[in-house]
Amino acid sequence: MLLDIAALSKSFGSIVAADNLDLVVAANEAVGIIGPNGAGKTTLFNLIAGTLAPGGGTIRFGGCDITRAAPQTRCHSGIGRTHQIPQPFEKLTVFENLLVGAVHGRSMSEREAARSCGEILERLGLLRHANSLAGSLTLLQRKRLEMARALATAPKLLLLDEIAGGLTEGECAELIATIRDIRNTGVAMLWIEHVVHALLAVVDRLIVLNFGRKIAEGAPREVIRSPEVRQIYIGIEA
Amino acid sequence: MRAMKDGRPASGQMFSVATSGGGSRAALAAAAAILIMLAALPAFAARNLIQDLIFLFYMLALAQCWNLLAGFSGLISVGQQAFVGLGGYMLFALTLFAGLDPLLAIPLAGVVCATFALPTALIVFRLRGAYFAIGTWVVAEVYRLVFAQFKGLGGGTGTSLAPSVTSTVFGIEWVKALFDVRTPAARDIISYWGALVLMAGTLVFVYAVLRSRRGLALGAIRDQEAAAAGLGVDIYRTKRAVYVAAAAMTGMIGALIYLQKARISPDAAFSVLDWTAYVIFIVVIGGIGTMEGPVIGAIIFYLLQRYLADFGAWYLILLGTLAIAVMLFAPRGLWGFVAERFRVTLFPTRRRLVIGADEVKGG
Structure with missing residues (x-):
C-alpha cells in the first residue's frame, strides 16, 4: 500500500474529526471521499499532509511511518496537496x-x-x-x-481538496480530463469533492465520511446507491 | 518531469528560467563605478562629509538587514537594536580586555552576535506576527539590562574606548602618510572604509540570498507559511538561518558604529529609536521588500537628518508626517512607486519563465 492509515483519531475539544479511521490507497489508485460539511474530510488531509498532529493511530506512506514527520518531510517522500481555499504565494x-515546489520539494536546481x-x-492552462x-489570479486560476x-513537487500521492466546486460544466469537464x-502518469490520488459526478468520472473507489467515521466504502456507484449514503446526501444524482 | 512522462504530449516548447533584467548589467557596472569612486573619496572630501557618509552607510546597511527580515521574510523584528548593542559592546570588550585590533574585533563581534542569535531565535520563533515583534523588543530590553550590569564596561553609565585603541587601529599610519592627515581624521577614514565595506557587503549578501533557492523559500514563507511547508520548505531552518545571518551583519555594523562613536552606554547602544525605529522609517519610505528601497530611504533620511535635525521636535513631527504620507499614498514606498510606473529594477530577483526565445509577458 502506498498510503496506509490505521486507527487514526483526532479531536478538537468535544468535536471528533477523525474517529478510529482506517484507510488505504494503493499506488496508482484514485480514491474519492465524500461526506457532509464537518465530516472531517479536510482534517484528514491535514493529518496526512502533516499540518495537524493526530491524537492517535498511525500513518504509513511508502512503507515508512510518517505519523510524526514534519510537513516538508512528507512532501519530500511524495505527498502533494491542494487547499480547499487556495493559498497562493501572492507576491x-x-x-x-511552482518553482518553490520543484526546488524545495524535489531538490532540483532552478534551471x-x-x-x-x-x-x-502548459498542461493546466496557466x-x-x-x-x-x-x-x-481569479478563483478558478488559483485552484x-x-x-x-x-x-x-512530483508527488506519488496527490491530495485534492474540493477543486471542482464553483466550476461551470465546461470547466468541470476540462478539469476531469486534466x-x-x-492519473495516467502514475500518480495516486485521494480526492475530496462535493461535485459527485466529477468524482465518479475518475475514482476507482469511494469512501463516505461522517463525524470522522467511515460509514461506507466500495465501488463508487454502489456506494452512492446505498441507503446510508442516500440518507446523508438527499437527492444525490450519480 | 516524472509527472509528465506519459501524459498528454507536451507541445515540445523549450522552457528556461531567467533572472537578470535588461538594465541590470548596466546597473552592475554603475554600482561598481560608484563603489570605486566612494572608496577613493577620502582623497578629496572634507572630514565632515566623510563622517556624514559613515552615518549614511551604516544606516543603509542596517536598513538592508532589517528589510531582509521584514520585507523579504515576513519577520517583523522590533529588536534588532539587541545586535547593534551586542556588537558594539563586543567591540569594546574585545579591544579593551583582550587587546585585539578593532578591525579584527568587528568580524568577531559578528560571530558572537550569530552565536547569541541562535538561542534567541529559539525563543522568539515560538511567536508570530505582532507577538514576534513585541517578543524581539523584549529580548533587546533584556540585553540592555544585562549589559548595564557589567561594571567593567561602565555599567549603566557606559564607557569610552581608550585613545590607545582607536589611534592604533590597523592601517592608521599608512592612511596618515597617504593622505597627509592627523590621527583623528585618519581614524575617520578607516571607519569610513569599514562602513563602505559593510554596506557593500550587506548589499551583496542580501542580493545573493534573494537569488538563491533560500530566497525563493523566504518569499513563500512570507506569503503563506503553511503552504510553503507543504511544498517541501523547511520553514524553521530557513527563518533561523536568515535571522542569524541578519544578526551577524547587524552586530558587525554595531561594532563599527561604536568604533566610530568611541563611547558606549546601554541606553544608546540598545536604543529602539536609533537602531530600529529610524531603520523602519528608512525601509518603509524607500520601499519595503525591495533592495533599492532602503538605499533611497537612507539617502532621504540622511538629508532630513542633516538639514532638519536642529528643529528638534518639529523634525520628529516631520518624519512622522512623511512616513504616514508615504504609507497612505505610496504604500510600496518611493521606489515601489517609481518601479511600478517605469518598470525598472536595479537588483532583479524575479525568476521569469522564458518559453523558447520568447518571454511570457507579465500581466
Whole structure:
C-alpha cells in the first residue's frame, strides 16, 4: 500500500474529526471521499499532509511511518496537496509558485526545474499567466495553481481538496480530463469533492465520511446507491 | 518531469528560467563605478562629509538587514537594536580586555552576535506576527539590562574606548602618510572604509540570498507559511538561518558604529529609536521588500537628518508626517512607486519563465 492509515483519531475539544479511521490507497489508485460539511474530510488531509498532529493511530506512506514527520518531510517522500481555499504565494509570480515546489520539494536546481514547471503550467492552462503575480489570479486560476504547485513537487500521492466546486460544466469537464491525465502518469490520488459526478468520472473507489467515521466504502456507484449514503446526501444524482 | 512522462504530449516548447533584467548589467557596472569612486573619496572630501557618509552607510546597511527580515521574510523584528548593542559592546570588550585590533574585533563581534542569535531565535520563533515583534523588543530590553550590569564596561553609565585603541587601529599610519592627515581624521577614514565595506557587503549578501533557492523559500514563507511547508520548505531552518545571518551583519555594523562613536552606554547602544525605529522609517519610505528601497530611504533620511535635525521636535513631527504620507499614498514606498510606473529594477530577483526565445509577458 502506498498510503496506509490505521486507527487514526483526532479531536478538537468535544468535536471528533477523525474517529478510529482506517484507510488505504494503493499506488496508482484514485480514491474519492465524500461526506457532509464537518465530516472531517479536510482534517484528514491535514493529518496526512502533516499540518495537524493526530491524537492517535498511525500513518504509513511508502512503507515508512510518517505519523510524526514534519510537513516538508512528507512532501519530500511524495505527498502533494491542494487547499480547499487556495493559498497562493501572492507576491510571487505563478511560475515562482511552482518553482518553490520543484526546488524545495524535489531538490532540483532552478534551471532543471524550469522545464517541468513550464510543462505543468502548459498542461493546466496557466502558461499565459506564468509571469504574472499569483495575487492577480481569479478563483478558478488559483485552484488550478493549487494543483500545478502540488504537481511541481512530483508527488506519488496527490491530495485534492474540493477543486471542482464553483466550476461551470465546461470547466468541470476540462478539469476531469486534466485529472485523468495526471492519473495516467502514475500518480495516486485521494480526492475530496462535493461535485459527485466529477468524482465518479475518475475514482476507482469511494469512501463516505461522517463525524470522522467511515460509514461506507466500495465501488463508487454502489456506494452512492446505498441507503446510508442516500440518507446523508438527499437527492444525490450519480 | 516524472509527472509528465506519459501524459498528454507536451507541445515540445523549450522552457528556461531567467533572472537578470535588461538594465541590470548596466546597473552592475554603475554600482561598481560608484563603489570605486566612494572608496577613493577620502582623497578629496572634507572630514565632515566623510563622517556624514559613515552615518549614511551604516544606516543603509542596517536598513538592508532589517528589510531582509521584514520585507523579504515576513519577520517583523522590533529588536534588532539587541545586535547593534551586542556588537558594539563586543567591540569594546574585545579591544579593551583582550587587546585585539578593532578591525579584527568587528568580524568577531559578528560571530558572537550569530552565536547569541541562535538561542534567541529559539525563543522568539515560538511567536508570530505582532507577538514576534513585541517578543524581539523584549529580548533587546533584556540585553540592555544585562549589559548595564557589567561594571567593567561602565555599567549603566557606559564607557569610552581608550585613545590607545582607536589611534592604533590597523592601517592608521599608512592612511596618515597617504593622505597627509592627523590621527583623528585618519581614524575617520578607516571607519569610513569599514562602513563602505559593510554596506557593500550587506548589499551583496542580501542580493545573493534573494537569488538563491533560500530566497525563493523566504518569499513563500512570507506569503503563506503553511503552504510553503507543504511544498517541501523547511520553514524553521530557513527563518533561523536568515535571522542569524541578519544578526551577524547587524552586530558587525554595531561594532563599527561604536568604533566610530568611541563611547558606549546601554541606553544608546540598545536604543529602539536609533537602531530600529529610524531603520523602519528608512525601509518603509524607500520601499519595503525591495533592495533599492532602503538605499533611497537612507539617502532621504540622511538629508532630513542633516538639514532638519536642529528643529528638534518639529523634525520628529516631520518624519512622522512623511512616513504616514508615504504609507497612505505610496504604500510600496518611493521606489515601489517609481518601479511600478517605469518598470525598472536595479537588483532583479524575479525568476521569469522564458518559453523558447520568447518571454511570457507579465500581466
